[in-house]
Amino acid sequence: MEDQESFLAGYDPRKYPSVAVTVDVVALTIRTGTLCVLLVERGAQPFAGQRALPGGFVKSETLDDAALREFAEETGLTPGRGELDRVHLEQLKTYGNPGRDPRMRVVSVAYLAFAPSLPEPTAGSDAARAYWVPVDEAKDLAFDHDDVLADGLERARSKLEYTPLATAFVAEEFTVGELRQVYGCVWGEELHAGNFHRKVLSVPGFVESTGRTTSRGGERGGPKAKLYRAGDATLLHPALLRPTREDRVR
């Protein structure tokens, strides 16, 4: 067997069959009650005209930085102004099957990004070709991006259960009802308002009260709601488990 050190000792980068490393980003947000993913339109072959996850080559930077850079470029958000501070970014999985890109060997490190509701990337900016698409309509993506998106969604749904991730989808101050909307549209099912309310407040460190309320009630009636901000918990205990699906088990 050829081990790493002996290989590298005699390694000439210019002879070796090249492998390209990219990052792809599954960026999720909630717009008007619908879970959406950021997609770009491909102009060139292969997969011309199809949609794909935003991504690009890794430069002289960490993988995390590359993912954040791609996200910022495509959304038009600018670093350094705090706009990206509330974006949660985590590594998802790496995809490297030979043939996933027909031109060459490409190993892609996929990231998952969670953002509060953002404006549509404005035409005229660098990011004009990117837009938010409801996840239900994001099909037939280029490369193996259907799989990447599916893995990202499953990760997101799972992380809502045992982390305070849902707070990354709402504004800095939010109501319990808004939080319930997040769970509802990420999990794809309505949750019982009363039980959800009691449960959220019973998890230590999930949310903390601001002492204030919304200035108005709901659009279609209802009292003013108390405002909360994210607490200091990094894990929810006890967890908020999804309604049991027996078919998820086997």
Add this chain to the structure above:
Amino acid sequence: MEDQESFLAGYDPRKYPSVAVTVDVVALTIRTGTLCVLLVERGAQPFAGQRALPGGFVKSETLDDAALREFAEETGLTPGRGELDRVHLEQLKTYGNPGRDPRMRVVSVAYLAFAPSLPEPTAGSDAARAYWVPVDEAKDLAFDHDDVLADGLERARSKLEYTPLATAFVAEEFTVGELRQVYGCVWGEELHAGNFHRKVLSVPGFVESTGRTTSRGGERGGPKAKLYRAGDATLLHPALLRPTREDRVR
């Protein structure tokens, strides 16, 4: 911004600063009641004399296949004879910080392997330089492998909670006591025998009875134990949660 397709259209692999892609394997097993990881001794610089996780370059194969190949090479197990069938392998995380390898940019896809107790790789084989080390003694590894190992251990501990992964550490037929030993030494704390017993049997699909028992009782006394094999569940419901640590939450 330079997008993927325009980049690739004008891409000449021989000009581009090369990035190497490797796989590293965190292979875990339990030997005489201790959780052990497979390490190799490095002969050459950098990190000569230090220990490292087994790993190597990805060839014309999937990332999963590369990880399985590395695992097989280092343990001396041979594919095709069923020896590898009971090895559970899953992708862990990808490490690509610039500078993690002093010689060049190396992006490493780490894998996690779970195996039942295996013999020490025999001297004389290709794998003579690999050996099992108790995880508590696996420190000061080469590259960023301390971090990789730590991430792998946390993943393993977490996966014991909600998947039947523990059955990958024991023989095809096992007792509830053996399963409890797995949880105990991976989590690093003893579990209450009675409660554990009742709980394991109450999770649908975790274990199924073989109808048989061990031929003898325990070494220091005790009745013969019933033998079980792994059930068909892929997720444990309800989960077997670790004893609550408040300090894990924040």
Add this chain to the structure above:
DNA sequence: ACAATAGTGTCTGTAAGACATTATTCC
């Protein structure tokens, strides 16, 4: 007035953890 929503109260079934108990085996 009416509909919608926020928030609370109550009840039931399930599960976790602490602990006790019985039975079986090795030494």
Add this chain to the structure above:
DNA sequence: GGAATAATGTCTTACAGACACTATTGT
């Protein structure tokens, strides 16, 4: 006999889910 272990039983507390109910707002 004595120690260790397998397996089961009991009790208490906590939590999930179903549901009812009150209070407050917008239209």
